[in-house]
Each structure stands twice: as C-alpha cells, then as structure tokens.
Amino acid sequence: MSAPSPFSLLVSHWTLSPSVLVPALAGAAVYLIGARNLGGTWPARRTVSFLAGAACVVVALQSGLDAYDDRLLSIHMWQHTLLLLVAPLLLLGGRPLILALRAAPPQRRSALARVLAGTRRLSAPAPALGVFAAVVILTHLPVFYEATLRHAALHDFEHALYLGAGLLMWSPLLDADPAPARRLDGLGRLIYLILAMMPMALVGAYLNRRATLFYPAYGAPARALGISALDDQGQAGAIMWVVGNVIMVAVGLWTAVAAMVAEERRLVAREARAGSVASPDRGSPA
Numbered sequence: 001m002s003a004p005s006p007f008s009l010l011v012s013h014w015t016l017s018p019s020v021l022v023p024a025l026a027g028a029a030v031y032l033i034g035a036r037n038l039g040g041t042w043p044a045r046r047t048v049s050f051l052a053g054a055a056c057v058v059v060a061l062q063s064g065l066d067a068y069d070d071r072l073l074s075i076h077m078w079q080h081t082l083l084l085l086v087a088p089l090l091l092l093g094g095r096p097l098i099l100a101l102r103a104a105p106p107q108r109r110s111a112l113a114r115v116l117a118g119t120r121r122l123s124a125p126a127p128a129l130g131v132f133a134a135v136v137i138l139t140h141l142p143v144f145y146e147a148t149l150r151h152a153a154l155h156d157f158e159h160a161l162y163l164g165a166g167l168l169m170w171s172p173l174l175d176a177d178p179a180p181a182r183r184l185d186g187l188g189r190l191i192y193l194i195l196a197m198m199p200m201a202l203v204g205a206y207l208n209r210r211a212t213l214f215y216p217a218y219g220a221p222a223r224a225l226g227i228s229a230l231d232d233q234g235q236a237g238a239i240m241w242v243v244g245n246v247i248m249v250a251v252g253l254w255t256a257v258a259a260m261v262a263e264e265r266r267l268v269a270r271e272a273r274a275g276s277v278a279s280p281d282r283g284s285p286a
Contacts (some may be wrong), residue, residue, distance in 0.1 A: 003232075005227040006078045009064030019156075020061045024054045031096060042099065050094025056087040061159060066260050070149050071221035073207075073229075073236040081239060083159055084136070085247050088166030092176045101178060116177070123177055125184060128168040129195055136199040137166035140207075146217050169196055173255045177252035186260035193252030198244050204241025 004012070029049050035042040060066070060082040097116060104112055121127060138144060139158055148155040163267040172184055172192060173176060184192060206214075212228055213219055222229035 208237025
C-alpha cells in the first residue's frame with residue numbers, strides 16, 4: 001500500500017456521517033432562508049462564501065482526509081488547516097450575524113442583539129487571541145494529541161475546538177461582530193496578525209525541525225504505507241508553519257489595507273462635511 005496524496009483524498013474514501021452532514025445542511029438551509037427573506041438585497045458573494053465554508057467543514061470531516069488523519073500526521077495537519085483557518089474564514093465571510101439581525105423579525109432582534117452582546121467579551125481581540133493560542137498549543141501536546149487518536153469522542157471534540165478557535169481568531173480581523181466595543185484599525189490588525197501567527201509558527205517549526213518522532217502512534221501506520229514517519233512529521237510541521245501562516249498573512253494584510261482605506265475615506269468625508277459647514281460663515285457679511 002502506498003501513501004495517498006492529500007488531493008486524491010479529497011475525492012476518495014468518503015464516509016458520510018449524519019453527525020456532520022445534518023448540522024452542515026441545517027446551517028446552510030437556515031442561511032439560505034434568511035438570505036431569501038431579505039428579498040434579493042443580500043449580496044450573493046456572502047452566500048457563496050458561507051456555503052463554501054460549510055462545504056469545507058464537510059470535506060475536512062467526511063472525505064479521505066478524515067479516513068487517513070490517524071495514519072499520516074501530514075494529512076491530519078491538512079485537515080486541521082481546513083478546520084482552523086479556511087472554513088472559519090469562509091463562514092465569517094458570509095456575515096452570518098449581520099444576516100441574522102437583518103432577517104430576524106423586528107420583535108426578536110433586540111433579544112438576538114442581547115445574545116450577541118453577551119458573547120462580545122470572548123470575541124474581543126485579546127480573549128480571541130488567547131483562546132486561539134491555547135487551542136493550537138495545548139491540543140498538539142502528545143498527551144492530548146495521541147488520546148484523540150484512541151478516543152473518537154475526544155477526536156470530535158478536538159475538531160470542534162479548532163472550528164471554534166478559528167472563528168474567534170478571524171472575528172476581529174473580519175469585523176464579524178456588527179457592533180464591536182472596539183474595532184481594530186489598520187495598525188492594530190497588523191499587530192493582531194503577528195500575534196496570531198506565533199502559536200502556529202511555534203508548533204509547526206518544532207515539528208518540522210524535531211529529529212525524533214513526536215507522536216509515536218504515527219510510526220507504524222506510516223511504515224505500513226511505505227514512508228518515513230519522521231519525514232511525514234517534518235512535512236506536517238511545514239504545512240502548519242508555512243501554509244497556515246501564508247493564509248493568515250494574505251488575509252491579514254488584505255484586511256489591514258482595507259481598514260486603512262476605509263479610515264482614509266472616513267477622514268476625507270469628515271473634512272468635506274466640516275468644510276461645507278464652515279463655508280457659509282466665511283461668505284457672510286461682517
């Protein structure tokens with residue numbers, strides 16, 4: 001038996017489970033109903049983004065990536081990249097909270113707004129970074145990581161942690177909260193991005209450079225597939241270190257530039273309004 005490529009696993013070894021498929025389809029259906037209730041005013045690009053995020057979760061957890069995540073660490077790391085970075089990014093790109101507020105009946109909007117306000121402390125930049133760093137580092141400790149390979153329920157919990165941590169991490173960068181207590185400016189987003197990259201770079205670099213096997217459970221499966229478990233570990237570290245940070249840099253820089261442009265436009269608009277107010281005074285008689 002030879003080791004499969006990550007790309008081949010995207011279209012092979014699929015196992016459809018109701019525990020993943022039903023929530024994904026339900027979330028997509030609720031989103032589509034909300035978008036339809038707005039009468040065509042909701043941007044199609046946001047709908048496409050959200051549906052792509054839901055599909056990304058299904059691919060990560062139902063395709064061959066999930067079938068081989070306990071045999072090859074590199075495959076596990078591709079799965080983690082989808083759940084931790086790509087799927088949350090696409091889901092938040094759909095602006096589901098804004099859609100929920102706009103599509104909800106008027107009598108329910110205040111209650112929904114209160115629920116969102118109650119979660120605002122956790123989604124603020126500092127707590128979001130703390131949760132993200134803790135999840136990335138602690139779940140890759142051998143005692144926890146190898147336990148997930150033995151216990152299916154813990155493995156599922158790990159996946160939920162990654163998805164939740166990714167949603168929190170991206171939230172301040174993508175302005176997912178419709179009314180945050182404090183919105184990051186362009187410089188703040190760059191600093192936030194650098195801090196968010198550190199835990200993934202730390203874990204990825206350690207795995208990539210380590211000279212011995214960090215997770216012994218991957219030794220026998222890798223040999224059965226005819227590859228070196230140590231080489232596979234190095235590749236897994238590179239995926240987290242390089243691929244993960246490339247995604248974060250690309251998105252982070254884009255949001256930082258967008259925030260700077262938006263701030264410049266607001267400044268120009270304020271100056272224009274100030275000029276229009278001051279001009280009648282200059283033209284009035286003494």
